[in-house]
Amino acid sequence: MEILKESGWNFADGVPVAWLGRRKSGLHGFGCTRGPSTFVQTLHDSVDVACVSHFFIGSSDESLKEMLRVIERDFPGVRVAGAFSPPFGPVSESLIDECEQRIKSSGASLVWVALGTPKQDFFTDVLSRRVNLPCAGVGAAFDFLSGSVKEAPSFLRGTGVEWLYRLAAEPQRLWRRYTFGTARFLFAVARDGGLFSRGSAPEARE
Template sequence: MNRPPLNRGKFPILGVNIDAVDYSYAVEQIITHARNKKPYAVSALAVHGVMTGFLDRIHQRRLNGLDLVVPDGQPVRWGLRLVYGIKLPDRVYGPELTLRVAEASAANSIPIYLYGSKMDTIEKFERVLQQKYPGIQIVGKEPSKFRKLTHEEKEAVVQRIKQSGAQVVFVGLGCPRQEVWAYEYRQSLSMPLLAVGAAFDFHAGILPQAPGWMQKRGLEWVFRLIQEPRRLWRRYLFLNPLYSLYLLAQAMHIRTLPAVMPNYQEKEESYG
């Protein structure tokens, strides 16, 4: 027996509003907005994504301006339980959500646009989607320019996506660039914009995913750190303990911890 979609509302985790929802609700809302051609910016946030908002108040406002922010990481899901007593059946993992939306889009004849990453990765991802979901409509694709776009270039991107006939955009720019992109383009594109991050690389076979047992236990970060230690060590070894500390403080209603605004910044700053 199918359960009705679960939506318990928005709840702030370290100042970032997280939607306590399941896969069914997320897919249903994305497909509904695609059919109705309504703006709908979506992101799946793990600890790193939450911490980008915690450490940067401007970015926090962007994240809280998105329509749907699902708990991608198990520690974010556990945070909802620790602070608010909300027990979700599972996290809403971005790469899995991507496949479910692709499947629903194929079933409902909803065209998809792929934006971000490198062209080789996009083409491999496209082939995987076509093999998994016969009849899926990928009506456009373009790679990231790996830099900030000019106003004219942004307008050209909007026009290309509109002219393609797409009703959903999968955005694979990495966190936090993809959330910035979804926030900035939301009003210009009347369709769901899904910030899906590493889904492009995972499903294209560029990066391996952590084993299921590691994912269930919130140890995916360990697997990724082993895969890319030079790029990710500061992200995980600094941000994960900080997340745990401030989450515990939030759960205990401790407000005396000093505001933390360290000079933490990854080198990937391009948004287009």
Template sequence: MTPVGDRTATGTAAVPVVSCLGVPVTAHTREGAARRVVHRALHLRDTREAHRTGDAEEAVAPEGSDVHLCNAYTLALGDRDPDLLRTLRQAFLNLADGQPVVWANQLLHRGTALPRRRVYGPDLMLDVLSMSQGTGLRHYLLGSTPEVLSALQREVRRRFPRALIAGACSPPFRSLTAQELREQEEDIRARGADIVWVGLGTPLQDHRAAELSAALPVVTVAVGAAFDFIAGNKRQAPAWMQNGGLEWMFRLACEPRRMWRRYLFGNARFVGGVVRQAALRTSPGASAPTGRPSDAGAALVGRRERTR
């Protein structure tokens, strides 16, 4: 992965943003997504510093930016959960984490040039860690268990010796009090974090990433099981299964009691939502809203993001 050598975005190529079950998904390549995260974090850091020194042109300090890795399960949850759908629709950046999401977008938006491969959460995290070496960007790890976080930090230091880990937090496996949430935010702020990796499980991690980015001028990335995979706590599916959209089958075989409901009902709802959206697009009366989440976001089709 090519490191980021300066603070300016490379090029001004437009990146398509397409709607999948009502969620705007930016069609970045793997490298493009990593560069987007790094450049955004550098921009926010520079803006924070300008406000601190009084050199900023804007009177209001910047808000952070939340990034979400969307697989079929995430989008299926959003299809029935208005709060999650709202979080994703208001996000700074949504990426296609699942290969079935990539295929669905290709089916639904045939006239748009889209990448053929997903942006896999663990790959994105590794790429950003690699690119951020030498930039001074500081990473914060939020989620999982103390044991996994320790193993993750050791692995990051081994692979990326110049990557800066500002801190880590393993919150209790329960709802946090308002005071605990404030203390969490203050710890992130005090440690000077620029990128916060949130591994709390969907949909909690998506909501928390959005909350943190609203409270702090940092980039937050809801990254799923990346902590476990990179730390070596869980096995990843073979590449051929990942590329063939069969990762869910591998994870189901590894954790049947935890995953069966997620994949049985989640996959069915995702497929149903894609079929419904496809039917709406081809129907003569497609302009009439139906009120379903997966029918929302028609105005997003054809929208394009310009890299900064």
């Protein structure tokens, strides 16, 4: 939680979090920002933009290579500074050192990290300080774009039940995350006053 508090930007990549944010803040514009959608939109917006070059960290070698092929095909003109699939396991000092060296030597201006939560949260926090660049954690975005993992249909996104689709698609990998993660989220909501305590929008300063 402290890492999230200290990060430069936090986005509600989940409809329940956005719902709670609107309820607690009173801000009706508090919406959900999906990591995979933001990732694809940024690729689209950076086509032929010379000052933006991307570095990708995460996923498997095979999925990462396929994603790069998709980017070359669907987003011609996007500058790719580099890509790296780290070994499976906890984040180590040597791994961070290696990624730092790769990024600095690549000339990248934007780093995307797809290692899953909470691993990518710790990783991006440390790495962004080391390389002095924006580092964005985007979960399964690489696997979605490569096609190695099927993304939920568009009509399910933003409904609050996209997680059920993902759980059905990858039950062995995700059941623990969604079971215990949801329980921790609900406990935190209850401890903070629950969904029934409403906030009010901040008043504009004169």
